Amino acid sequence: MIALVTLMLTARRAQAALVVLLSALATAAAVAGPVYTAAVDRASAVAEVANTPPAERTVSIQAGIDSTQRDRFDAVANDLAELPRFDTVLTAVVPVLGLDSEPGEIAWMTFRDGLCDHVRIVAGRCLMAAGEVVVGEATAHRLGLTPGRSAMLSWARYDNISRTWVIAGRPAPTTVVGVYQPVDRAEPYWGRSGYFAPTAPDTTAEPLFAGRPTVDGLEHDSDNRTVEAIPGPGAFDADHLPELSAALDELSEDLGSNDETARFASLIDELPNLFERVRRSDQLTRELVPLAGLPLIGLCWLVIFVAVAGATAARRHEQALIALRGAPRVGRFWLAAGESVIAIAVGAPLGYLAGTLATRAVANARFGPIPVFDLTPAPGAVSAALIAVAGAVLVGLLALRRDLASPVVDLLRRVPPRGAAWRTIAIDAAAVVLAVLAAVQLRAFDGQLLGLGLLVPGLIGLAIAVLTGRLLVPLAARLGRRAVQRGRLGLALGALQVARRPGSQRLFVLLAVAVAVLGFATTAVDVADQARADRAAVQTGAIRTLTVPPTDSGTLRAAVRAVDPDGRFAMAVGTRQVVDGPPVLFVDTAALPDVAIWRPEYGDRSPAEVADELRPPADEPIVVKGSELALTVDYAAPATVGSAPPATRTELRLTALLRPLTGGAPVRAGSAEIEPGRHTWELASQACVDGCRLAGIEAVYEAAGGEAAELSIVSLAARADRSQPFTDVVPAFTTDKWRAGDDAKVTAEDGGVHVVVPGAVIQPRPTVLLPAGTPADVPVLSGGPPPKSGEAEGVDGNVVAIRPVAQGRALPRIGTGLLMDLGYAERLATGNTDLATAEVWLGSAAPPDIEQRLAERGLVVIGRDSMTAAADRLDGRGPALAVWFHLLAGGVAVLLAACGMWLMAAVDRRRVLDDMVALRRQGLAARTGGSWVLWAYLPVAVAAVVTGLVAAVIAWAVVGRYVPYFVDDDFALAAPTWPGPIAIALPAVAAALLFTTVAVGLRRALRVRD
Known part of the structure; x- marks a missing residue:
């Protein structure tokens, strides 16, 4: 055998x-x-x-500890050091006073393991002994520090009453021994410290690095300690x-099971x-x-x-x-x-x-x-x-x-002999039933691709090919008979061979399924490419984006407008860290129509319409010009309520909140304690020589127990210098020109506005007296449902009322959230308006030297992005890589089908040659014999290509909506539904060319010579 x-x-x-x-x-x-x-x-x-x-990528344990907890923290640090393929870095930070001559200006004395290996000393040397510090290059230039300079540094603590840093420890002599630069601001060594990261909130406040003996030797009751696990080579294999x-x-x-450690230490792990x-x-x-x-x-x-x-x-x-x-x-x-x-x-x-x-x-x-x-x-x-x-x-x-x-x-x-009819019907029914069951399972499991659902494209292609293939034999027989009647012997012999050959239907099914697999593959790849391009456009928001260091919103907006006054190619954009509520994208909407890439997901309004709705009204603000302000108030100390003891602290403090008209950080022209009685208090403000918009007057009453203070604000005046008289900024303080928050009462009084300021229950809460022209709410574009509270965090972090003017499914950059005009948000801002991320979005008309122009306005570019770069990043993620396997499988499928076509011809070769020799002996022309072979395969291939293409379209209609394109769903984007025409036509053309080439090759291979 x-x-x-x-x-x-x-x-x-x-x-x-x-x-x-x-x-x-x-x-x-x-x-x-x-x-x-x-x-x-x-x-x-x-x-x-x-x-x-x-x-x-960094794991850290942070703790605010006193001297009794240091040993326990060191034990926790040792536990973190056991992470495989990670290196640990210990950091201790103490706020100190004495380096800067300005009162209340602190420095952060910092010890960090292995510092000298990661900084470049530009002057002096690195740390070697106790009592030595090194300062950053920008700090040394700002304070005029050089190696060898001595200073008496003291531990500082923040005083909530005076809102300043005060000395809390005995001064210690220290010496500046070097000036440093970080070797690489973005290297993993810096971990979560953010000292030099582009998004750090205090990029200009460089740490004052010292050795551990220096930090431990400084008299202080507590410090902040961090141990960070920095990933090494192979950590994320x-x-x-x-x-x-x-x-x-x-x-x-x-860490969580140890109650004593958990009270002072917290694990920060975003891995x-x-x-x-x-x-x-x-x-x-x-x-x-x-x-x-x-x-x-x-x-x-x-x-x-x-x-x-x-x-x-x-x-x-x-x-x-x-x-x-x-x-x-x-x-x-x-x-x-x-x-x-x-x-x-x-x-x-x-x-x-x-x-x-x-x-x-x-x-x-x-x-x-x-x-x-x-x-x-x-x-x-x-x-x-x-x-x-x-x-x-x-x-x-x-x-x-x-x-x-x-x-x-x-x-x-x-x-x-032909097979039984019932067997044919059973095969057809089984193919159709399996395809239907697979499609039903796909829908029943919410589009999860598992079980039969993974076979839906193939089963649909098979079912359509089998059903269509049943028409092949009768159609070929009819075509052959009509060709005989018309005398076209080559076509007649080829069609009749298709009708009589048992494998013709199998070959048709094989070719059709292969084309269906290739067609589904090209469709999936094309639609996935479209989806990634759409996502890249939403992630970037514009053709190009430039990241600048965190800065004040007014400074950013003023600098960008100075470079592009008409808003044709540059737009200021920023975000803040949101504590509670939806994320907010702050945009200078004047440039929105020409810069932003606008998509249907952003709503049914055009960017020009949205900009008109969100832009602040062109009303006249209250402008303060001068270097000195004079606030006239009438204040009486509150009486004790009932038998309650008098408040331990009864300071009332007033602050004028100002914003420079030329852009820049907000100005707080503050006062010391306001004494009872009517008097004029001068508030120094050097930043308003060119003019500041008066955002409001803040009153803080430090009394405990919830008592209230009553005062009347009579006038506000300004002057350029002491040699000139004061000029009223606000001609008359009346209730129709001022308003306050819900927690304060404002009433009219002869010659001024009467304000009742609530006192502190737990800690002081400021009451802000706002000009009547200050908007009561902010119009926003909502990406997704707006918050039910009707509030959001403004550009200063304070909660403001919002008024949605339009709603879409998503927003650029942030996905779901709110889009707010930067200038409008500043109208309501009474606090610090520093942006956590500050960007400049660029349109197609941006000049080549845009970065240089921004640098001349004080905006140094530290990061760049574009739609192309974002798409490239998406191309490297799992779904994008996996979907390319479809194209590989489709190409192999068509090649397999071509091999099957050639294989069937090889199997039939002896019989076909015998028939052709017999017909040639009876006078059949050689040319007719060659066309016979061509017509025996070419019509089957053409019909299979058309059928496979139709099957691919149907399969995509069933499965396409369930094909995943992204790892996450941060942006509520509607995936593209259908591919481009080329993606549909390409597989048909490629398969037709291949099958035609094989058919022509078979004609030559089976040709009988005289």
Whole structure:
């Protein structure tokens, strides 16, 4: 038996080689999915880590401790040091006074492990002994400090009553021994400190670095200590992430279980967010890759079935002779099956090796670096290969079933009898039912791609191809008869061969399913590209964005307007850290129409309409010009209520809140304690020589117990210098020109405005007297439902009332939240208006030297971004990498179909040549014989291309909405529905060209010469 099978393989080695090749392809296709998935997992983990800010990759334990808690904190620091592949850095920070001659101006004396390895000393030397400090270059220039300068530094604490830093410890002599620059402001060593990070709130307040003996030797009751775990090489390798996650969970549990430590120390760990993104990326990869890989494996099985069935049909006469000689059924089975099974078994290991190497090579070229020749099995690769081989053997045996069961008389016929009608109907029904069940499951599980849902594209393509294929035989027969009547013998012979050949329908199904797989792949890739481009536009907001150091909103807006007065190409944009409520994007809307990339998700209003709605009214503000202000008040100390003891503190403080008209930080022209009695109090303000807008007058009453203070504000005047008289800024203080918050009462009084200021219950709360022209609320554009409270945090962090003028699904940069005009927000601001992130968005008309122009206005660019860069970052994440596997699978599917087409011709070659020789002897022209072969394959290929394209469109209509494109859903964007025309036409054109080339090649290969 073995010898006979060996002889059969040797005699038909070309056919055996084809089966070996198909088995190898099936195994390679099965292995490609797990190997590609593993490669995507590694690449996406790298991308997620790269897209995570350095501070968020750092784990830290922070504590405000006294001298009795230092040992316990050191023990906690040792626990953090056990994180694998992380280096720990200890930091201690103490506020000190004495370095700056200005009263209340503190410096942050800071000890940090390994400092001298990460700074560049530009003058003097680095730290060596106790009592030594090094200062930053900007600080040294600002304060005139040089190496060798001595200072008496004292521990400082913040006094809530005076709102200033005061000396709280004994002065200690220190010496400035060096001036430093950070070697790399963005290196991981700086961790969460934010000393030099672009988004740090105090980028100009450089730390005063000192050694640990210096910090510990300074007399102080408490300090702030931090131990940070900085990631080292390999810390975030995909293989190590589970180990790191488990270690962090254990650390968090240990810290939380110790009540004494938890009271003063807190773990700051944002790595779980990174782990979740990586996990979500892996999950989506395991949905997207099988969505293309499983139909490809099924297609390989279909090709093997067509190959084995065709080869078996060609050996029907041989099977009949074996049966006539009395061979037992088991022997007949092994003689028939052994040839195919051995070929499949030989091809499997070759396919495993080729699939692994080829897939790794593709992954390395697409998003490497991937170790191509590392043959370590990817998770699931061996199981997938075994399933592919088992399926190949099963379909091969299934292809033999009919001929093994046929009687000898049927085997002796050249044209096999047609199958039973019920079997045809059952196959069609099964294909349709499976496709429907898969689609129903997809919808039932909210679009989760699992189970049969992963097979929806392939099953829909198969169902449509099988149903359409049933029309192939009758249509080909009719076409052949009509061609005979018209005398077109080549077309007639080709069409009649399609009608009579048993494998024609199988070939049609094979080609149609392959085109459907390729069409679905190109559609998925094109729509995914559109979705990433849309997301990139929303993430950046404009064609290009420039990041500048955190700055005051007025300074940013004034500088950008100075560069672009008409708002044609530059727009000031910023955000603040939101404590409670929706995020707010502050925008100078004057430039919104020409700079921002406006999308339908932002609402049904045009950017010009939105800008008109959000822009502040052009009313005349109260302008203060001068270097001195005089506030006239009438104040009487409050009487004790009932028998309650008098308040321990009864200071009343008034502050004029001013904003320079030329832009810049807000000015607080404050006073010391206001004494009872009517008098004029001068408030110094040097920043308003060119004019300031009066934002309000703040009153703070320091009395305890909730008592209230009553005062009357009579007038506000200003003068340029002491040699000039005061000029009234506000001609008359009346209630129609002033208003206060809900917690204060404002009433009219002869010659002024009477204000009742509530006292402190727990801590003082300011009451602000606002000009009547100050808006009561701020118009906003809402991305998503506006907050039910009708409030949001303004540009100064205070809560303001909002008035939504339009609503969309999302907003640029922040996704869901609010968009507020920067100038309008400043109208209501009474506090500090520093922006956490300050940006300049640029339109297409921005000049090449825009950065230089901004630098001349004091805005130094520290970061750059663009739509193209944002799209590139999205291209490196898991879903984008996984969806490219569809294109790879689609290309392999069409090549498999072409191989199947050539294989069927090779199986039929002997019979076709015999028929053609007989017809040539009867006078058939050589040209007609060649066209016969062409028409036997070309119409099947053309019909299959059209059918496959239709199947791909239907499959996308069912599945497309469920295909994931992003790891997160930070932006409520509607995914594109359909691809561009090229993405639909491209697979049809490519498949048609390939199949036509194969058909023409078959015509030449089967041509009979005279």
